[in-house]
Amino acid sequence: AQSVTQPDIHITVSEGASLELRCNYSYGATPYLFWYVQSPGQGLQLLLKYFSGDTLVQGIKGFEAEFKRSQSSFNLRKPSVHWSDAAEYFCAVGGNTNAGKSTFGDGTTLTVKP
Amino acid sequence: KAGVTQTPRYLIKTRGQQVTLSCSPISGHRSVSWYQQTPGQGLQFLFEYFSETQRNKGNFPGRFSGRQFSNSRSEMNVSTLELGDSALYLCASSLGLAGQGVYEQYFGPGTRLTVT
Numbered sequence: 001a002q003s004v005t006q007p008d009i010h011i012t013v014s015e016g017a018s019l020e021l022r023c024n025y026s027y028g029a030t031p032y033l034f035w036y037v038q039s040p041g042q043g044l045q046l047l048l049k050y051f052s053g054d055t056l057v058q059g060i061k062g063f064e065a066e067f068k069r070s071q072s073s074f075n076l077r078k079p080s081v082h083w084s085d086a087a088e089y090f091c092a093v094g095g096n097t098n099a100g101k102s103t104f105g106d107g108t109t110l111t112v113k114p
Numbered sequence: 115k116a117g118v119t120q121t122p123r124y125l126i127k128t129r130g131q132q133v134t135l136s137c138s139p140i141s142g143h144r145s146v147s148w149y150q151q152t153p154g155q156g157l158q159f160l161f162e163y164f165s166e167t168q169r170n171k172g173n174f175p176g177r178f179s180g181r182q183f184s185n186s187r188s189e190m191n192v193s194t195l196e197l198g199d200s201a202l203y204l205c206a207s208s209l210g211l212a213g214q215g216v217y218e219q220y221f222g223p224g225t226r227l228t229v230t
Contacts, residue, residue, distance in 0.1 A: 034218060034219075036221070042224075043221040043224050044206075049218045100169055101162055101172070102159070102206075102219060104157035105156075
């Protein structure tokens with residue numbers, strides 16, 4: 001069975017500070033990994049994805065994530081957070097054997113202090 | 115390209131009624147997935163349709179059903195509504211080409227269903 005754990009329910013950072021959101025996954029085969037962001041009352045927007053190849057992937061809005069197979073992790077990072085980054089962030093895993101089905105973590109809510 | 119659209123955006127229903135939600139995927143996308151989002155259970159996968167066939171199904175009761183039309187538009191239906199069905203229902207589309215793995219999913223804004 002596939003699963004995703006986001007250990008941090010809520011994170012607060014100061015504007016301009018760096019950010020790292022943690023994600024651990026469990027998947028029996030080659031995982032496809034995603035990070036999404038959701039603003040209140042909105043759908044999910046894809047930030048970045050990992051399918052294969054380079055383990056450091058770049059996404060939109062200055063985000064990047066690093067895939068570490070040995071640690072079953074796919075942590076999201078941003079060097080300098082902006083107030084507009086305040087939102088809820090979801091990590092998700094999918095795979096070739098379950099096309100069209102992603103399993104999501106419970107999300108991490110990011111608050112940005114001025 | 116236009117994004118994923120969902121109608122209606124908001125819906126209020128009474129227990130015991132049924133409801134139909136609609137999703138139009140991005141042009142060219144043949145896979146449509148549905149998810150339920152609640153504060154207590156998070157994002158849970160309902161089912162996925164590809165080329166008018168249900169390809170994957172989550173662990174929801176039979177009151178939840180869906181279908182996909184030849185133009186890839188999809189509907190989901192919930193019969194005999196319960197208070198616990200109150201949620202944000204999200205639709206996602208992807209290329210989802212058979213045998214070629216999971217492509218990234220693009221989400222619509224969701225339909226907020228309130229059951230009273």
